[in-house]
Amino acid sequence: MSGDRTSGSDGPGAETPDGTEPTDPAEASKDGSDGPATHGRDGPSATGPEEARAAAGGPDAAASDSSRRAERTVAAARTAANELAAWDPDDAAALVRSVGERLADGETISRLARSAANETGRGHPGTKAEKVATEIDAARRSVRDAPTAGVVDRDGAAGTVTVAGPLGVVGAAVPATHPVVVPAVLSLYGLAARNAVVLAPSPSAVETCDAVVETVSRALADAGAPTDAVSMLPAPPSKPETDALFERADFVVAAGSETTVAAGQRCGTPNVAASADGVVAVADGSVPAPAVAARVAVGATYDFGAHPAGDAAVVTVSPAVDPLCAALEDEGGYVLDAAERDRLRALLGDSEGDESEARAAGSDPRGKSPRRLAAALGLPNAARQTSFLIVTPDSADDPLATLPGIPAIAVHGRDGFDGALGPAADP
Incomplete structure (x- = not known):
């Protein structure tokens, strides 16, 4: 954490440390290269036949549709997880290094930090970039220094060997307070253990989370890995859809509001949960x-x-x-x-x-x-x-x-x- 405090005169929409005006995520995506790529399978604003029927059918139909959408996303992630499970641990480590390098790129961090400040309306753009860079660097060191796949420990005295295997699909909530750090870091940790990750963003963090997923997906594709290894629930997000993800995943990370934490703890899936109590x-x-x-x-x-x-x-x-x-x-x-x-x-x-x-x-x-x-x-x-x-x-x-x-x-x-x-x- 930096020892410098942010000034009370700066806020979302203020100038960034390089003197430029933060850009709106929608503007950043006009060229199709840097902005959010609507990586949820239906896109943030898509309204297909199923969605139209759900809207006409009331809450029960909408909940059923949310469940189907989550089921499709988890099924694709599980296929990717099965493929990753067969990867050699050294190849998985090389994949994580490649994804980490892409996420740690200075321009990428600045773009994602501005997107987070603009979309969520929270925090200081300059501080967010510093926070994102620090957390990604720490995660990269963690997965580099600790074995996460294959043989992770040998105890000669006890005559035991510990072998780490993948869990499968990790379902994770993405809070508005950390719309870049949570998806980026969990992607690195999940891939290091040869798991797939499905993200459920806060309603105020959809575009930013999608931009992180797109960045990771490009790195996965370049490395010859399945791009569904890191994905996001189709937008718009909903509590029933997040609940459905938690129920279908093999492990759950529930970070954010008390409602999200409660959903993670009651879903019946092994989980870790943390609320923002300070x-x-x-x-x-x-x-x-x-x-x-x-x-x-x-x-x-x-x-x-x-x-x-x-x-x-x-x-x-x-x-x-x-x-x-x-x-x-x-x-x-x-x-x-x-x-x-x-x-x-x-x-x-x-x-x-x-x-x-x-x-x-x-x-x-x-x-x-x-x-x-x-x-x-x-x-x-x-x-x-x-x-x-x-x-x-x-x-x-x-x-x-x-x-x-x-x-x-x-x-x-x-x-x-x-x-x-x-x-x-x-x-």
């Missing part, structure tokens, strides 16, 4: 407040808070709360008063529920710049130059107890260090 930092009062504030501020402001590993709250001993808030102000924060906290509660409440509806209504504050967040809350002009907001919640049950996804930090005071650990263990 990090709760704990300070015992022995470290100077300015040092704590400097570290917390970086986590709270990175990519305008649109980062699951960003700081969502800090808990310290009660006597240290006021000095810490003052130090956070020195780092560019703005402390909300009681009335402003009420307005933030209302804004966050309006953004709950269906993500696409919240975005359409303009009520979703996640990943917005501090300036936009301050304007939405009606804060004074001085606050609109802030880097992040500082909130002192009323209790651990307060909706403001943790603030993931926005450039803000909640500050809690507790009696003693053991008391401070409580909210961190169960935020």
Whole structure:
């Protein structure tokens, strides 16, 4: 993670680090080479005979059609997975290196990062490029340094040999907070283990996810690998279609909203799930407040808070709360008063529920710049130059107890260090 915080004056649509205006994903695809290639089998806006019948038949027919669409995509992925399973581990490793090089290309990263910022309306374009490059580089190192196929361990003393075999098809949800990192990294990990990957993007990340899939598909084709080894559910995305994917896959990665995590955990398929709750930092009062504030501020402001590993709250001993808030102000924060906290509660409440509806209504504050967040809350002009907001919640049950996804930090005071650990263990 970078030690630099993004300015409150930059947001989606702002100039990128090279001084160019971020382009709309649709504009980038006009020449058919760099933009999204509608890699879902039906395309983002296709309406075929089955879709028309589903629309006329009501919710049950639509759910049935979603199931069929997911079934077709998984079937194609399973054929690709069966082909990959026969690959020699060394050939699979060479394939992953080829795909990784394509994803790590500087121009590709910049294009995908701009697409993510434009489409999702979240985060800072420059920071997104840095984040994507860092995560892809880390994934490439992981699959390069650790054996993932064939013989992965020999224990001479025990007389055992461990052989890794593929699972088959991995079904993965792609959250709007990571529309590039999740599909890119999971593609590398899945292919390294000779699995196929099917992605189910958030409604606000379809074009960007499709662009990642197209980039990977070209690398697969160039390497002579089946292009269906990494694919995406046909657009437009829907919860029934994602549920159908989770039920048909051999392994599930459910990252994102509470709804997505719950779907992954109840699908009956082996899974890993992670929601974007953010990090709760704990300070015992022995470290100077300015040092704590400097570290917390970086986590709270990175990519305008649109980062699951960003700081969502800090808990310290009660006597240290006021000095810490003052130090956070020195780092560019703005402390909300009681009335402003009420307005933030209302804004966050309006953004709950269906993500696409919240975005359409303009009520979703996640990943917005501090300036936009301050304007939405009606804060004074001085606050609109802030880097992040500082909130002192009323209790651990307060909706403001943790603030993931926005450039803000909640500050809690507790009696003693053991008391401070409580909210961190169960935020």
